[in-house]
Amino acid sequence: MDFLQPLLGTQKGNLTEGLSKLKNHLSRLGYLTTIHKPSSSSPPPHDDLFDGALQQAVTDYQSFFSLPPTGALDAATLAHMGKPRCGVRDVSPPNTTAHYTFFPGQPKWPAGRRNLTYSFPPGTRADAHKAILDATNIWASVSPLKFKYTKDYSAADIKISFQSRDHGDGSAFDGSGGILAHAYAPTDGRLHFDGDERWVNGVVGGAFDLQTVGLHELGHVLGLGHSQDGGAVMFPQVGNGFRKVLGKDDIDGIRAFSPLIPPDLIPHHGYDHLPILPRRHPHRHASLPPPCWSPEETVALIDAYKDKWYSLHCGNLRGNHWQEVADDVASRCPALPPKTSVQCCHKMEKLRKRWLKDPPRFIATTAWSSLGSHPLSQAVVEISPAIRMLNFGS
Ligand SMILES: [Zn+2]
Ligand SMILES: [Zn+2]
Incomplete structure (x- = not known):
C-alpha cells in the first residue's frame, strides 16, 4: 500500500x-x-x-x-x-439501524444444507486447523449451521487454503500488509488467507490472528457481507495482535439471514437443564431464592461479573465483590427473586468448569439464550480470560 x-x-x-x-x-x-x-x-x-x-x-x-x-x-x-483488511468488496447496507449486509442477490446455502464440510490442502499448518475449528464452532453456536472437518479437500463444501500473490482466481494478494484474506459468497466455499502475512492462532503483537480473520471470512462463506459497525467481526479491517469475537451486529446478521432456528437449539429451561425437584425440607430453605438460574439471570451474572472483573483491573473477586455482583444481577433482573452472593459465586465456578473442560464444546452446546440477541456462549467467550482466573478469594 x-x-x-x-x-x-x-x-x-x-x-x-x-x-x-x-x-x-x-x-x-x-x-x-x-x-x-x-x-x-x-x-x-x-x-x-x-x-x-x-x-x-x-x-x-x-x-x-x-x-x-x-x-x-x-x-x-x-x-x-x-490499514490491513479483508479483500472482499464492501457492500452498502440495506438500512440504517443495522450495519450487517449481504452479498448482492443474497446468495445463501440452501435450506436443506445445514451440515457443511470444510477442509485444507495437505500440509496446511496445524494452527490453522485449530483456529478454523474454533471459528466454525462459534458460527455454529449462533446459527442453524453445523460444520465438520473432512480430509477430502476436493469434496469439501468449504475449501480453506493459504495463497500468495496471483493465485488464479482473479484476486491476487499483495504480499505483506494490505489485503489479508478473502472468501467467496455461497455456495462457492473458497476461503483464502494471504500466505505472505505473519499469522498466529492467538494474540501476538505484529501477527494476525487466524481465528479472528477465519471467523470474518467464514461469515462471507455463509453469505454475510461487510458491516460498518467497527465492533463487528464483519467490519472489513482488522489490527494485528488482536482477537475479535462476534458482535451483536454479526449475530443479528446471521440470524436475519437464517431465521429458522431449529427448536433443538433453543433450550427449554435455561442452560443447565436441571429439573426442579421437590425439596425434601421445604421450610428449611424457604428463605433462600430458588437455585435454578434462568437464562436472563445467567447472562446478567456473566455481565455483572465481567464488569466487576474489569473494574478490578482484571483482578480476582473477593467476598464483598461477590455481594456487589449479586446486587447487580438483582438490579438487572428485578422481576426474579434475588440470588445470593454465594449462589453467584458457585454458578460462575460451574460455568468456569464447563468452559475449561472443552471451550469449543461449551460454545457449541451453550447455544442460545432465550433472550434472543444475547447468546450466552458469546458472553462467556468475551470474558474467558476472567473465567480462567476465577477464584473465590475472600
Ligand atoms: Zn471481508
Ligand atoms: Zn483467492
Missing part, C-alpha cells in the same frame, strides 16, 4: 502517478465500477487521472467508514485506506 502516501492532497483534475493503483484498489473493494472478467487474473487497467468517478468512489468509501465524506484524499482517509 506504499502508493497511498504520495497521493496526499491530490484532487480532481490532477494527473498523478499512483492514482491508477488507488483506482484498482477501490474497484476491487466495490467503490468503482469496472468491467472485470472473472477469468482474468490481472486487475482492470486504470489511468492516473483524478476524475469525477474517483472522487465519488472516495466519498463513498468515506461514507462507509463514517469518515467526513469530502471526496478528498486527506491524511485521515489515506491512513484509513492503508
Whole structure:
C-alpha cells in the first residue's frame, strides 16, 4: 500500500502517478465500477487521472467508514485506506439501524444444507486447523449451521487454503500488509488467507490472528457481507495482535439471514437443564431464592461479573465483590427473586468448569439464550480470560 502516501492532497483534475493503483484498489473493494472478467487474473487497467468517478468512489468509501465524506484524499482517509483488511468488496447496507449486509442477490446455502464440510490442502499448518475449528464452532453456536472437518479437500463444501500473490482466481494478494484474506459468497466455499502475512492462532503483537480473520471470512462463506459497525467481526479491517469475537451486529446478521432456528437449539429451561425437584425440607430453605438460574439471570451474572472483573483491573473477586455482583444481577433482573452472593459465586465456578473442560464444546452446546440477541456462549467467550482466573478469594 506504499502508493497511498504520495497521493496526499491530490484532487480532481490532477494527473498523478499512483492514482491508477488507488483506482484498482477501490474497484476491487466495490467503490468503482469496472468491467472485470472473472477469468482474468490481472486487475482492470486504470489511468492516473483524478476524475469525477474517483472522487465519488472516495466519498463513498468515506461514507462507509463514517469518515467526513469530502471526496478528498486527506491524511485521515489515506491512513484509513492503508490499514490491513479483508479483500472482499464492501457492500452498502440495506438500512440504517443495522450495519450487517449481504452479498448482492443474497446468495445463501440452501435450506436443506445445514451440515457443511470444510477442509485444507495437505500440509496446511496445524494452527490453522485449530483456529478454523474454533471459528466454525462459534458460527455454529449462533446459527442453524453445523460444520465438520473432512480430509477430502476436493469434496469439501468449504475449501480453506493459504495463497500468495496471483493465485488464479482473479484476486491476487499483495504480499505483506494490505489485503489479508478473502472468501467467496455461497455456495462457492473458497476461503483464502494471504500466505505472505505473519499469522498466529492467538494474540501476538505484529501477527494476525487466524481465528479472528477465519471467523470474518467464514461469515462471507455463509453469505454475510461487510458491516460498518467497527465492533463487528464483519467490519472489513482488522489490527494485528488482536482477537475479535462476534458482535451483536454479526449475530443479528446471521440470524436475519437464517431465521429458522431449529427448536433443538433453543433450550427449554435455561442452560443447565436441571429439573426442579421437590425439596425434601421445604421450610428449611424457604428463605433462600430458588437455585435454578434462568437464562436472563445467567447472562446478567456473566455481565455483572465481567464488569466487576474489569473494574478490578482484571483482578480476582473477593467476598464483598461477590455481594456487589449479586446486587447487580438483582438490579438487572428485578422481576426474579434475588440470588445470593454465594449462589453467584458457585454458578460462575460451574460455568468456569464447563468452559475449561472443552471451550469449543461449551460454545457449541451453550447455544442460545432465550433472550434472543444475547447468546450466552458469546458472553462467556468475551470474558474467558476472567473465567480462567476465577477464584473465590475472600
Ligand atoms: Zn471481508
Ligand atoms: Zn483467492
